[in-house]
Amino acid sequence: MDPTIGRVLIDRARIALRVREIGRQLSAELESDLKRDGGDVMRHPDRIVLMPILTGAIVFVADLIREMPLRLSMRVVTVSSYPGTTTKSRGAMLRGALPQDLGGRHVVVVDDILDSGHTLALVRELVLEQNPASLRICVLLRKDVPRPPERQVHPNHVGFDIPNEFVVGYGLDYNGFYRNLPDIAVLEAGE
Ligand code: IMP
Numbered sequence: 001m002d003p004t005i006g007r008v009l010i011d012r013a014r015i016a017l018r019v020r021e022i023g024r025q026l027s028a029e030l031e032s033d034l035k036r037d038g039g040d041v042m043r044h045p046d047r048i049v050l051m052p053i054l055t056g057a058i059v060f061v062a063d064l065i066r067e068m069p070l071r072l073s074m075r076v077v078t079v080s081s082y083p084g085t086t087t088k089s090r091g092a093m094l095r096g097a098l099p100q101d102l103g104g105r106h107v108v109v110v111d112d113i114l115d116s117g118h119t120l121a122l123v124r125e126l127v128l129e130q131n132p133a134s135l136r137i138c139v140l141l142r143k144d145v146p147r148p149p150e151r152q153v154h155p156n157h158v159g160f161d162i163p164n165e166f167v168v169g170y171g172l173d174y175n176g177f178y179r180n181l182p183d184i185a186v187l188e189a190g191e
């Protein structure tokens, strides 16, 4: 049987509160980065770049940017996970090109969840190659799973630490579905 939606792990009200907090913290950090750079934001009209990883981050980033009263622009990237039967053969692959104008800018990578670390370790490496002024990683969820040294990612902002369960909703999918659930729920194996 198909899996079904199980209990709600994090409801929409808690998500909204946390997203607001993260938006405020990030904005304060970025503002002080700009000040340190030499202040005049208008002379640097495109200094802050948010980079959501599609498709899972769409709902999170849509809410997050509305809690960030700053001048910012966005570059989206699409990363697919390639399935493998063993942890070793699994991985992440960039679909299309990474925007090439990140050098000297303050980049904030936004993703829905840090799980195996393949996705964020890959994106981090590719962004750093362009020498951004700074790089922050912001995830809504971080799963409690072991990650080997090459996939250690320490996000600057984490919405919620969650147990090692498969979750859906608020952008997270199972086989492409359930992204539109407003709450984050655990997926339960079918009977
Ligand atoms: P990674 O394993 O850290 O590379 O995460 C890869 C991607 O898998 C994430 O960006 C999510 O889109 C997806 N993912 C990981 N865990 C879950 C989950 O529990 N539910 C839905 N998607 C997930």
Ligand code: MG
Pocket (backbone or CB within 6 Å): 053, 054, 055, 056, 057, 111, 112, 113, 119
């Ligand atoms: Mg994803």
